[in-house]
Amino acid sequence: MLLSPELLIAWRYINSKRKERAISAIAAFSLVGIVLGVAALIIVTSVMNGFRKEFTERIIGFNGHITVHTSEQKFAYEDAVKEILAIDGVEQAVPLIEKQALITANGVVRATLCHGISPENLLKKDIISKNIVTGNPADFSSANEDSIVLGESLAHRLHLKIGDEVVVMAPELDETGFGFMHRKKTFRLAATFKSGMYEYDSSVSLISLSMSQKLFKILGGVTSISIFADNPLKLSGVRDSVCDCCRFYADSVTDWQNSNSSFMKAVEVERNVMFLILTLITLVASFNIIACMIMLVKDKEKDIAILKTIGLIEASIMRIFFMVGATIGTLGTAIGAIIGLLFSIYIKQIQAAIESLLHTKVFSPEVYFLTHLPSLLNPFDVLLTVTISLLLSCLATLYPACKASRLNPTEILRYA
Secondary structure, three states: OOOOHHHHHHHHHHOOOOOOHHHHHHHHHHHHHHHHHHHHHHHHHHHHHHHHHHHHHHHHHHHOOEEEEEOOOOOOHHHHHHHHHOOOOEEEEEEEEEEEEEEEEOOEEEEEEEEEEOHHHHHHOHHHHOOEEEEOHHHOOOOOOOEEEEEHHHHHHOOOOOOOEEEEEEEEEEEEOOEEEEEEEEEEEEEEEOOOEHHHHOOEEEEEHHHHHHHOOOOOOOOEEEEEEOOOOOOHHHHHHHHHHOOOOEEEEEEHHHHOHHHHHHHHHHHHHHHHHHHHHHHHHHHHHHHHHHHHHHHOHHHHHHHHHOOOOHHHHHHHHHHHHHHHHHHHHHHHHHHHHHHHHOHHHHHHHHHHHHOOOOOOHHHHOEOOOOOOOOHHHHHHHHHHHHHHHHHHHHHHHHHHHOOOHHHHHHOO
8 A cells, every 4th residue: 555656557567467478478488587597607606616615625635735746765754744844834744655556456457546644644634534434544553554545436446345455566666586576565455435536536545654665665755745734725935935944855846726726727717607608698588578578668558658648757657667677687586596596505415316316427426526516605606696687687677668758648649
């Protein structure tokens, strides 16, 4: 009862029961287009944000923030670790031996990136110790040098279960009385892990640092020192200090940002391009609003003439038709935002349901590196999407509304 006359008339046009099927159909298509555009934008941006976050966390968690690559000659790496830990901003420094090797069990041979790491540092590596699938990482101890930890996918390919034996062969050959032979060592599987990064789960094996020194003949040395800082996004100062500290034995010093800069830039470019392309869906729906409103204005010419005759001013006519078009845009934006938010929040459950229904993998870890479809909602992205959709919808309504307000009632009623 307290609604303005413009709003009441606009509502009657929106909720009209008369035979205006063409206008209703175009309005429905416009509404659906805006819903799809807004929902797709929110879903895609959240997936791209999630992919970047998950990929970055997996890389950092496994390889560290800064890596000091050293020569394989013997040096006091324990003292080097103490010096690095004394640097302001460094939380952890892990000496490692990283070598390519062959791993075989049950007649299956696979390539592996073998990490030699101390049991204490393995337990501190959250991406492994907190993602153990089978076994107990405590069995990976200094007292048991013959134990090995494998990625879940690698263990599955080798048909292994906890306690089974597996042979690791170094790529170098040793000269013996029987000719040249590969150095190899038999280990027992202590645990398997699932980091969520398929590349690591399908190729990484971990053995004790002391055993890896023997297997790869790097006695008293390591191939790298993995450093974790308290702020992985601000590494320039820490990296310079590490370079000064390790200048006598370091071959090179790299950080995760430089090592993966091309990939991170590619993800950012793809995100921006996808945002632009999907915005075009909303733009096309906005053009449908223009067509719908022009047809509505044409159909309501007599009504407009009568309203002007009884004293309704041009601004009121413009507001009536603006509210009709804006209602379509606002309703479509709201429904699309709700669908997009719900899809992004429950994306794992939706993925599982689709895979169960179709009996296939819709997100292959071999292709996308990660074992699940990630999602991270950014309030700014959602707000930006909603704002763009509302802005395009309102702009699309302005021209038909202005045209309606400028109609000459004398000419319309003369030829009515």
